[in-house]
Amino acid sequence: MAEEIIGITVKKGENFADWYTEVIQKAELADYSAIAGCIVFRPYSYEIWEFIQDYINRDIKSRGHKNAYFPLFIPETFFKKESEHVEGFAPEVAWIEKKEEDLERYALRPTSEAIIMDSYSKWVQSHRDLPVLINQWCNVVRWETKVTKPFLRTREFLWQEGHTAHKDRKEAEDEVNVSLEMYRKLVEDNMAIPVIAGKKTESEKFAGADYTLTLEALMPDGKALQMCTSHYLGQNFAKAFGISFLDEAEKKQLAHTTSWGMSTRTIGAIIMAHGDDKGLVLPPKMAPVQVVIVPIVFEKTKDKVLKKATELKEKLSAYRVVLDDRDNYSPGWKYNNWEMKGVPIRIEFGPRDMENSQAILVRRDNGKKITVKLFELDKKVSELLDDVQNSLFKSAKKFLKDNTYEAKSFSEFKSAIEKKGLVYAGWCGSEKCEREIKDETAATIRCIPFKGGEGSGKCVKCSKKAKHMAYFARAY
């Protein structure tokens, strides 16, 4: 028996950073690579990414979007066309070594507006060519100079980037909102992570956008994590790249464009939000394995128990089920192993269960055991998966509520940030106060929320009239 100890050795509440690193490696989600700042997405995390891909593909295709693929390379001259854009991304751009025959330097895309807008300028001539609704799944490269962290901040990551062009502002803004709502459903209803939806400030918005919408989640260490963004780019890129069209009155107009993206960093959020001291806890909808059956075998009854366990697996074919029939590990070892991997439900099934036509179901989230008659196994598994999904969301919502503080003064603000919370406070709207708060507390404005973002009372920094209520936090 290969009974080495494989559990997580660090407590989540004691050393969150080490806990995260250990879970990621021991649950076989990711591995460090030979390139500093780049990780290997192992199958167990890539499968979560595939669920995200499926969800987004279904949603955008039902809205008339198509996938396409644009070059990894962005010519230096293109990159410079939108001045705010290049300024925002320049520090972390990686370039390829120029070969003799190349006319200019090529960057590896940190985002694809520049190369995609060039194509749109060729494809769009008439109002009949609009809207252009295209999405791209790809890798992007940002040569981070800050400390990297698996999933959350890596030099290469995977994402989707939707890029659309529209005839007017209203249609473009609808697209920005509908895409954000798509993400909200994915994050809250599937990843079981509650978010605050809102608008970024001028200094936090996407480089080149008119404005940026965001979903912000609070992680257990009190840092906020941006789960996605959806940008209204106005006519900025259309102007820089010449995306113009003749409208119905044959008048030349500039298009209004949007972009919106979600990346593999959300996998990091799932790990952090739900995990515990035993390792990963996956929300059923995002779990590569939803149910694991661990047979309890003894010499005499082995064949019969395994045969019946195989039948149970087949009965549960509507779910993602693994029958762990490895014979070199004990049931106890397997329990620990699958707990570490965050599988929502474990089914224990031994000779006595077989005799009694029953099985033991154990929930990963709270460890509760129930005995279930086999004839109702399918129904109970379905109920339990729903219940785990809902419970995780409920707990995460409670965590968000319990760690959100309203600050009326800057001293209250500072103590709330020190308590590792999300702070809801008045802001006068000046970049000066925003910057001073950041300098003094390392907290930034995560967003001005759609709900409750109207100014009331005073700015928490300068005490002038608050223009907005905003959420502040330190962030990933």
Place this chain on the structure above:
Amino acid sequence: MAEEIIGITVKKGENFADWYTEVIQKAELADYSAIAGCIVFRPYSYEIWEFIQDYINRDIKSRGHKNAYFPLFIPETFFKKESEHVEGFAPEVAWIEKKEEDLERYALRPTSEAIIMDSYSKWVQSHRDLPVLINQWCNVVRWETKVTKPFLRTREFLWQEGHTAHKDRKEAEDEVNVSLEMYRKLVEDNMAIPVIAGKKTESEKFAGADYTLTLEALMPDGKALQMCTSHYLGQNFAKAFGISFLDEAEKKQLAHTTSWGMSTRTIGAIIMAHGDDKGLVLPPKMAPVQVVIVPIVFEKTKDKVLKKATELKEKLSAYRVVLDDRDNYSPGWKYNNWEMKGVPIRIEFGPRDMENSQAILVRRDNGKKITVKLFELDKKVSELLDDVQNSLFKSAKKFLKDNTYEAKSFSEFKSAIEKKGLVYAGWCGSEKCEREIKDETAATIRCIPFKGGEGSGKCVKCSKKAKHMAYFARAY
């Protein structure tokens, strides 16, 4: 009415290269990009790629493979570990500009053996860790110095690369064979392109492989196109990267590895193999749009006809159907447009058809029209799609047969190559003859076929005893 002429202006038989370029752009499959040698995969070709992805994902997942993702970057030192490998790829590798903090130079992956084998060396310790069955979907970069051509040869392309590690030679070779058979079914049964399956010669095999299997197709210009490859890598990479394990007897062994890939170049093959003077002809199984309904509208009956046409579309929901109800184009313009885009079946539906409860079905492949009663529309569409699929394969098979020549002498060989054919001839097995044939005729050995590859008669070059019968051709 926007009635500009949009058809293909070059005949396929007269100027194949220009025909190809025109079809690709006018059918909106791809577009040239600002980076020489890189194309934009527009939605219409990317959707074909998604069918390929779905097919391969379904197949490999049913065989227990999982997808994963490894870094785009390969450290220079890794790349050099397998000496044949680096030699084969070095000329076309693109490097990123080294930043101060980087320890070494990084290449953009031209293929991922080097970076993936490094991970496997960490993951594989015991025979219980084997087999490792992992696939990756990604972009790869080969900075071609030859002339590039959309889909067929571009500096960046998309592909899947399966990488597996096994306990012994037999299991690894089975994997190589099964993967090749997966590709054969995809290419012949779905892309409707007949292929010759066989083995590459030593000089044509993958750099670092023990041997390479291939599927070779013949394009209308007489050039062969390699549709995929499947490599048995022996223990070469395992040795270079240290992928060893303890076997059941606790003895240390080196793993046997394989890799196999298919890329977006196959989209080019579909275009070339089936297209005609009117443009693209898509095999139904690979067609983003399988059926287009073109309503014939007149002022009086417009609403009724469109309403009924919408019903027909819904009735055909098992297929990928477009109802072209644009009001700024005439039916004739639409016919040409959808013919150019290669849609297998067109349904014409006007007021008289409505009265007679019928529709006109027109096949793209041979232009034949049939009148079908609406109650049997679904059944007829299904039959016709099958028939188009089969007919295209049959035609392509006939083309392959008609353009394959057996050469007994070198003069016969040369005249067959000049006739733009595939040549089946004896080969003594020496690299010298292989090289001389290439130098004199530009033809290479595409493969030694599984069927009929046993040597008989004489080498077509040196007249010594033939060790093999091989297929020769000029190639893409």
